[in-house]
Amino acid sequence: MSEVIHTDVAVVGAGNAALCAAITAAQAGARVLVLEKAPYAERGGNSRFTGGLLRFAFPSKEDVLGILEDLSGFTPEQLDAGPYPAEQYVADVSRLSGGRCDGALIEMLAAGSNDAVRWLAKHGVTYELYEKYVEHAGRINWPDRAMVKVRGGGEGLVAALFAAAERHGVDIRYDAQVVGVEAPGERVQLAVRFNGTPSAVDAAAAVLGSGGFEANPAARASYLGPSWDLAKARGTRHNTGEILAQLLAMGAAPVGHWSGAHAVPVDAGSADVGDLRVGALTTRLSYPYGIMVNVDGHRFVDEGSDFKLLTYAKIGREVLRQPEGRAYQIFDQRTVGLIEPRYELGSTSVVANTIEALAGGIGVDRAALTSTIAEYNASVRDGEFNAAVLDGKGTDGLVPAKSNWAQRIDQPPYVAYPVTCGITFTYGGVGVDAHARVLSSAGHPMPGLYATGEITGGFFYHNYPAGAGLIRGTVFGRIAGEEAARRALALTAGAPA
Numbered sequence: 001m002s003e004v005i006h007t008d009v010a011v012v013g014a015g016n017a018a019l020c021a022a023i024t025a026a027q028a029g030a031r032v033l034v035l036e037k038a039p040y041a042e043r044g045g046n047s048r049f050t051g052g053l054l055r056f057a058f059p060s061k062e063d064v065l066g067i068l069e070d071l072s073g074f075t076p077e078q079l080d081a082g083p084y085p086a087e088q089y090v091a092d093v094s095r096l097s098g099g100r101c102d103g104a105l106i107e108m109l110a111a112g113s114n115d116a117v118r119w120l121a122k123h124g125v126t127y128e129l130y131e132k133y134v135e136h137a138g139r140i141n142w143p144d145r146a147m148v149k150v151r152g153g154g155e156g157l158v159a160a161l162f163a164a165a166e167r168h169g170v171d172i173r174y175d176a177q178v179v180g181v182e183a184p185g186e187r188v189q190l191a192v193r194f195n196g197t198p199s200a201v202d203a204a205a206a207v208l209g210s211g212g213f214e215a216n217p218a219a220r221a222s223y224l225g226p227s228w229d230l231a232k233a234r235g236t237r238h239n240t241g242e243i244l245a246q247l248l249a250m251g252a253a254p255v256g257h258w259s260g261a262h263a264v265p266v267d268a269g270s271a272d273v274g275d276l277r278v279g280a281l282t283t284r285l286s287y288p289y290g291i292m293v294n295v296d297g298h299r300f301v302d303e304g305s306d307f308k309l310l311t312y313a314k315i316g317r318e319v320l321r322q323p324e325g326r327a328y329q330i331f332d333q334r335t336v337g338l339i340e341p342r343y344e345l346g347s348t349s350v351v352a353n354t355i356e357a358l359a360g361g362i363g364v365d366r367a368a369l370t371s372t373i374a375e376y377n378a379s380v381r382d383g384e385f386n387a388a389v390l391d392g393k394g395t396d397g398l399v400p401a402k403s404n405w406a407q408r409i410d411q412p413p414y415v416a417y418p419v420t421c422g423i424t425f426t427y428g429g430v431g432v433d434a435h436a437r438v439l440s441s442a443g444h445p446m447p448g449l450y451a452t453g454e455i456t457g458g459f460f461y462h463n464y465p466a467g468a469g470l471i472r473g474t475v476f477g478r479i480a481g482e483e484a485a486r487r488a489l490a491l492t493a494g495a496p497a
């Protein structure tokens with residue numbers, strides 16, 4: 001074993017949450033060492049794979065426009081946006097979690113979200129309007145309120161954060177897998193493998209930002225249940241949950257929805273783990289405008305229960321439950337123009353002039369698919385289709401219902417895209433308090449240990465509103481960095497932490 005490295009604050013991981021903590025701790029005057037398991041070429045965690053969509057509260061449209069460099073060719077008058085009060089943010093997360101989320105943490109998340117976006121901007125992150133808006137009657141709308149993304153997506157976000165961390169003197173080590181955590185009292189000891197060689201780090205405080213267990217098939221099967229080992233991991237292969245497991249073994253409180261995960265429909269031809277060259281392009285989110293059938297030709301979910309960014313995170317699970325963990329999204333010429341451009345990459349669609357031929361092309365029983373679509377068409381309510389609102393143009397008497405945006409599928413050629421379940425991140429994690437301190441199962445802060453991002457639990461259950469993951473990491477990363485630095489500086493000064 002090589003000699004022990006001493007530092008004030010050790011940060012485990014180098015995704016968005018960890019880097020926000022590292023920058024904040026360095027700004028507070030602490031010596032900061034970041035330990036990132038991935039090699040340099042794969043740095044940035046799941047955060048780098050993101051589209052960079054950010055959900056934050058805002059008091060007015062003008063407040064949002066103020067952080068944008070340009071309006072992507074629109075005039076301010078064309079944009080139909082906001083306000084998005086913090087109370088509404090809290091209500092959205094709470095409703096989607098079935099009322100189970102930790103109210104105090106979600107209130108902090110919502111209250112800190114607008115400032116988090118501005119803080120990121122101070123560190124070099126720039127913004128643009130999210131390109132997946134809805135256009136209706138000449139107005140541009142983001143009906144679920146997430147309307148801003150980082151320019152350059154996840155790549156742009158982590159590039160800015162790494163540069164800021166380096167500017168603040170943060171020491172970042174790659175190929176540095178933390179394999180052991182001990183926090184016996186005043187200081188924290190980490191067992192680290194630098195390029196596979198065992199070493200040790202001694203710190204006054206450690207911020208754990210090492211993600212969930214979504215890239216670990218064994219942990220998925222054991223916590224999420226049967227067949228989850230077969231899901232595709234959408235992001236980094238490095239989020240395998242060993243630090244989470246360590247913390248639980250040390251007595252940290254397991255909090256949140258341990259059998260739940262954010263999982264979306266993805267191209268059935270996706271790789272088993274995320275590919276940085278493809279990023280978030282495997283996602284298949286145009287289902288509200290068509291229907292989804294399983295390999296037996298049957299529908300299995302309400303494709304239009306809400307706006308897609310408020311349902312997508314729970315639809316992956318529904319797909320995984322189907323035979324072969326597979327489904328098809330079906331559109332006709334009335335709806336094909338509403339399909340997101342990213343469908344052009346990945347598995348090719350099957351196109352046919354009749355439903356029978358479409359069934360043959362995707363290998364689904366012809367009689368079953370024909371009858372599913374005939375039954376669906378017969379149940380579609382008349383009325384005006386409007387993607388900008390919950391238009392109530394649903395089905396009558398159909399099981400499962402389609403609640404909004406139902407249009408008959410009768411304009412050939414018909415188009416089908418194969419999808420499967422892509423897991424984004426896991427919901428279960430360690431308990432933290434308002435100071436981002438890791439809590440023991442007895443409810444006490446564990447000295448010297450702080451956590452942020454996917455590794456923490458209690459935020460999301462069952463479902464999730466798009467854009468909240470990155471903001472959670474930033475809001476609580478800043479708190480963790482500040483608290484860890486405070487502890488380190490107090491210990492250095494000889495004061496009680």
Ligand SMILES: Cc1cc2nc3c(=O)[nH]c(=O)nc-3n(C[C@H](O)[C@H](O)[C@H](O)COP(=O)(O)OP(=O)(O)OC[C@H]3O[C@@H](n4cnc5c(N)ncnc54)[C@H](O)[C@@H]3O)c2cc1C
Nearest residue numbers: 013015017037045046047053178210235238453454469470
């Ligand atoms: C394809 C995709 C698209 C997404 N799009 C969005 C979006 O647009 N908006 C949004 O808000 N959220 C999005 N998300 C979710 C978002 O990525 C996460 O919520 C967020 O990035 C989590 O940040 P984090 O810092 O906690 O984890 P990560 O960014 O995953 O960072 C964790 C880091 O810890 C490292 N690590 C793991 N184990 C160890 C160890 N033992 N030792 C040292 N280091 C370790 C990993 O290598 C990794 O770099 C998306 C996710 C994916 C996969």
